[in-house]
Amino acid sequence: MSRPPLAREKVLDAFEAILVDDGERAATMDATARAAGVSKGGLLYHFASKEALEAGVIDRLGALVDADVAAMSAAAEGAVAYFLRSSVMENDPLDRAILATARLAQGGNPAAADALREIRERWADAIRPVAPDETALDLVMLVSDGLYFNNALAGGSIPGPVPRGAAMDALIALVERAIRG
């Protein structure tokens, strides 16, 4: 807990970056080792298999979501506005972890798909108290999913055709008006 090996984190960062920027197919152990500045043998000392490497990314995501859910419930502008605004990716560590895990899920890793479903449920639990009914909750969750989906389709850095700035403010206002009936 205190201080995980630096090389381990470096490898995880590199793997995540390749997943996000170049896709699941490009994220080989070879490419990861090269990007992390270690040899393949060195990488395999920290992660004995590809599966272990993938599990490393998924585990890190879990920790980041803990913090995000807490921040959402405490947000001054309200949970819904915070949630939708943070669904547009800004390339922060949480966004990158989510995107990387989404790539793994699409690549066929069942643990990654499970993790994403579980995270979505935790977000829903955080929104539910401020939604008047399940239909309103569905609406908020689906708009958020839509925002993530567009970011996931676009390359890691290229922004998708999602509303930003004033358009995002207007969308949040529309959603909040809708769920208040």
Place this chain on the structure above:
Amino acid sequence: MSRPPLAREKVLDAFEAILVDDGERAATMDATARAAGVSKGGLLYHFASKEALEAGVIDRLGALVDADVAAMSAAAEGAVAYFLRSSVMENDPLDRAILATARLAQGGNPAAADALREIRERWADAIRPVAPDETALDLVMLVSDGLYFNNALAGGSIPGPVPRGAAMDALIALVERAIRG
């Protein structure tokens, strides 16, 4: 145009099915040939490369979207309701073609990502006439994206946690009320 070779369509169907059910990594030429009941050589007669095979799926999607956009504009319940309802996948040929193409896009095929962006724009063009402003259009498009995203994450046949039946009707009503301000 008149009647494409049967084997060609069979191969395309098999490739699409593996993409949807087992993911992009599992969709090898070998697996596709086996599933289609032809040899690898036979497959390569119809599709000289993996890229050609992927292009085949993307092309078929384009034709299916032509029909869908026409149906959307003519739908008795209105374009928005038709659009959202059809965003919940029912495993029809269009759904499968979209999902397969989404898998290719996630796998790093730029043509697939371009095709999906273009299709999304065609849908938006069909919705725009019935949306009072761009924010309302954003809302409808994002809810639809969210529905697709959840289906894309779930396996091909396993339904995602998306509203169906009465819940879907309620969601459509909520969206239509919201965009009418």
Place this chain on the structure above:
DNA sequence: GTCTATATACAGATAGAC
């Protein structure tokens, strides 16, 4: 802990028989 070298498996693609 990190390296090089190597084993094993499988992907995409070619050649040529039928």
Place this chain on the structure above:
DNA sequence: GTCTATCTGTATATAGAC
């Protein structure tokens, strides 16, 4: 038009030196 056999590249993983 469909097949078998084979080549080449590359991915994961192992073995063992330093």
